[in-house]
Amino acid sequence: MFNRRLFWPVFRSSLAAAFMLYLLGCANAPIPPQSGGNQKKGGGGGQSIPVAIAKAESRDVPVFLNGLGSVEAFNTVVIKPRLDGQLVQIAFREGQNVKKGDLLAVIDPRPYEAALSQAQANLFKDQAALKDAQVNLVRDQELFKDGVIAKQQLDTQASQAGQLEGAVRSDEAQVQTAKLNVTYTHIYAPVNGRVGLRQVDIGNMVHAADPNGLLVLTQLQPIAATFTLPEDNLQSVSQHMKATKLPVDAYSRDDQTKLASGTLLTIDNQIDPATGTGKLKAVFENRDSSLWPNQFINIHLLLETRKNNTVIPSAAIQRSSQGTYVFTVKPDKTVDMRTVTIGYATATQTSVDHGLNPGEIVVTDGQDKLTQGSKVDFRTETGGNGGNAGGDAGQKPARPAKPAQK
Numbered sequence: 001m002f003n004r005r006l007f008w009p010v011f012r013s014s015l016a017a018a019f020m021l022y023l024l025g026c027a028n029a030p031i032p033p034q035s036g037g038n039q040k041k042g043g044g045g046g047q048s049i050p051v052a053i054a055k056a057e058s059r060d061v062p063v064f065l066n067g068l069g070s071v072e073a074f075n076t077v078v079i080k081p082r083l084d085g086q087l088v089q090i091a092f093r094e095g096q097n098v099k100k101g102d103l104l105a106v107i108d109p110r111p112y113e114a115a116l117s118q119a120q121a122n123l124f125k126d127q128a129a130l131k132d133a134q135v136n137l138v139r140d141q142e143l144f145k146d147g148v149i150a151k152q153q154l155d156t157q158a159s160q161a162g163q164l165e166g167a168v169r170s171d172e173a174q175v176q177t178a179k180l181n182v183t184y185t186h187i188y189a190p191v192n193g194r195v196g197l198r199q200v201d202i203g204n205m206v207h208a209a210d211p212n213g214l215l216v217l218t219q220l221q222p223i224a225a226t227f228t229l230p231e232d233n234l235q236s237v238s239q240h241m242k243a244t245k246l247p248v249d250a251y252s253r254d255d256q257t258k259l260a261s262g263t264l265l266t267i268d269n270q271i272d273p274a275t276g277t278g279k280l281k282a283v284f285e286n287r288d289s290s291l292w293p294n295q296f297i298n299i300h301l302l303l304e305t306r307k308n309n310t311v312i313p314s315a316a317i318q319r320s321s322q323g324t325y326v327f328t329v330k331p332d333k334t335v336d337m338r339t340v341t342i343g344y345a346t347a348t349q350t351s352v353d354h355g356l357n358p359g360e361i362v363v364t365d366g367q368d369k370l371t372q373g374s375k376v377d378f379r380t381e382t383g384g385n386g387g388n389a390g391g392d393a394g395q396k397p398a399r400p401a402k403p404a405q406k
Contacts (some may be wrong), residue, residue, distance in 0.1 A: 069297055095196075119178045180396060248262050251294050312362050314350045
């Protein structure tokens with residue numbers, strides 16, 4: 001006979017026992033082997049890291065100081081008339097290059113030629129009167145010696161001769177002034193330069209007091225440029241100027257295209273306290289007219305050339321709290337972390353004063369994966385700073401990027 005009271009306790013006990021047996025079976029089951037990927041990861045300590053390399057070379061390193069500047073005409077002349085009159089001739093074309101002494105314009109000379117003739121006539125008249133007075137003075141001196149005339153009459157004649165002599169000298173000055181006025185009716189170029197846009201057309205009345213003048217003449221060959229450098233560099237520049245002329249290169253606004261080469265002319269006599277910079281002036285021949293007044297340019301001043309420096313690509317330089325270092329590659333293709341002292345650096349090349357010798361191989365890319373003793377493999381770079389030991393390191397250093405300091 002089925003007993004419900006006994007069935008359910010027995011059923012629960014059997015179910016619990018079956019569950020315990022299942023758990024014991026899972027715990028004693030064998031552990032499956034790890035996947036092949038995990039096994040490979042555990043044994044990969046000997047893998048080589050791909051890096052780009054370059055060879056340290058010994059070469060001369062030019063030291064540049066870079067500054068911002070603007071071009072200015074070597075001479076700027078506002079051509080104005082020296083007297084009033086009608087403009088009757090314009091002897092230049094706008095934009096024309098003229099030489100010193102070339103005729104630029106003519107003011108109607110007839111009024112001034114007439115004034116010259118009048119001044120010369122007055123001179124002739126007074127010269128004749130003076131000659132007569134001098135003859136009479138000589139005659140009166142003889143008569144006075146013979147006691148014929150009084151002393152007063154002799155003195156009066158001498159005074160008259162003196163007055164006429166003064167009048168002659170005044171007439172001579174007026175003649176010179178009239179001649180100058182006639183000369184001033186012809187306006188000549190005072191310097192070599194380029195003619196700008198004319199301010200007055202032919203037929204107009206011009207005046208010496210006109211503020212704009214007739215034209216502006218700018219001397220572009222040679223041409224000047226002013227630029228600034230930090231005040232800390234001025235002492236070094238001044239010392240090098242005593243020994244030789246310092247070359248200066250002018251580059252375009254984007255600092256990519258070389259426009260002209262010249263020499264440093266002088267350093268200004270004061271430092272700007274607001275910016276802590278000094279102003280310098282350079283001169284360029286500008287024979288191809290590549291520079292124009294008020295043009296913005298970048299200046300590269302060659303301060304000196306350091307001989308036989310150890311040079312590597314700048315990408316090889318690493319920095320930490322302990323200083324600068326590079327990774328050098330040993331013959332067994334392992335790397336050594338080497339502390340170095342930098343001498344002069346540009347955007348592409350760096351000279352090393354201490355810690356590296358010419359011919360050693362340095363890592364230029366991939367340093368973030370390296371530690372002391374890491375094994376490396378060389379990869380080929382198509383656009384980096386040296387993909388192999390004989391790559392970019394064998395080229396001459398590019399011009400310095402702005403700003404490059406000593």
